[in-house]
Amino acid sequence: MPAKNPTACLLVIGNEVLSGRTRDANIQFLATGLGTLGIPLREVRVIPDVPETIIASVNEVRCKFDYVFTTGGIGPTHDDITSECVAAAFAVPWEPHPVAWPRMQASYKPGDFNVARQRMATMPRGAALIENSISVAPGFQMENVYVMAGVPRVMQSMFEWLAPRLPGGAKIEMRAVHVIGLPEGIIAEGLGAVQQRYPDLDIGSYPFYRASGNGVALVAKGSDSAEAEKAIAEVTQLIIGFGRVAIPGEPPEV
Known part of the structure; x- marks a missing residue:
């Protein structure tokens, strides 16, 4: 009998998905990509931009699954709260990331790295960056939780960077x-x-x-x-x- 494959859960975060305004295009891409790595996607939840819901969901599923992926809520606007909620879930400070902050600051003209854009360089203490080739703003990893963008093209680029770094199992046939x-x-x-x-x-x-x-x-x-x-x-x-x-x-x- 083959060794047990690691399992994954996806949290799709965003009021715009729940309202029907935005059609999620990430689930199929991630399910297919993870299957190729031998990491079956066993659960998908679509949750709102509500701090209590995000924090509770992250803490619940990170104990149940080997991998947790989140999409959405890491942009510059007031409703992009995923990053700070993940910090709360792990009970660590939400603070300027020592690598992402200076990198993003250098990518903008003087004065353009405003408070809104600074949110994208503010992460849970100890976060490891998830790079992408589309945007200077990275995703990040906290233990077995991988936080990625909701914009499909950016999310796909993040996953392509991340995939070779994910220990998997036998490919799902x-x-x-x-x-x-x-x-x-x-x-x-x-x-x-x-x-x-x-x-x-x-x-x-x-x-x-x-x-x-x-x-x-x-x-x-x-x-x-x-x-x-x-x-x-x-x-x-x-x-x-x-x-x-x-x-x-x-x-x-x-």
Whole structure:
């Protein structure tokens, strides 16, 4: 049996996400990237810009997961409070970072490094920087908590810098088939039996609706590629047993 993979949680922080004004684009990117590193994303929470909620959430999930990632709330405006909340969660001062502060100060014209921009260089004492190639303002790490920007392009650059530095596990492997015209309710019992035989895999059923025909995608995910292959082979036989054709891979988007 493969060694246990480390687990991760993502806290998406921001009233704008909860209100529907901003569509979060970071969850899929992080889930995919972490899976490649063998760090399955096990929980995602979307929480508001409320200090008590952020502090309590950080303290709860950093004890439950090997890695905690946060996105959002590290900009220059009054509602960007993630950094100071993380300081409170770790019970350390929120203060000018000895590297980020002079670096950011030097990047602006004299007088332009104002109080708002100074917030982006103020971090929990002991924070390690997370660099990015898009902006001079970094993210930061406190123990197993990684605080990143909410802007997708900046967050992605931070994660690309961070990824080689994250100890992971076996890559999360995925095998899939899909079938046209076979409802989930017909295959559910047999699929549940397959899941019982492969407890270390996540076996999922995902209906889709296409102009070319409706159907269901059946996916086996886990760190053992041989087990995933065996499980999806059993799913394929299950589909054949209903007189249908199992098509390898995910269904096309259109």
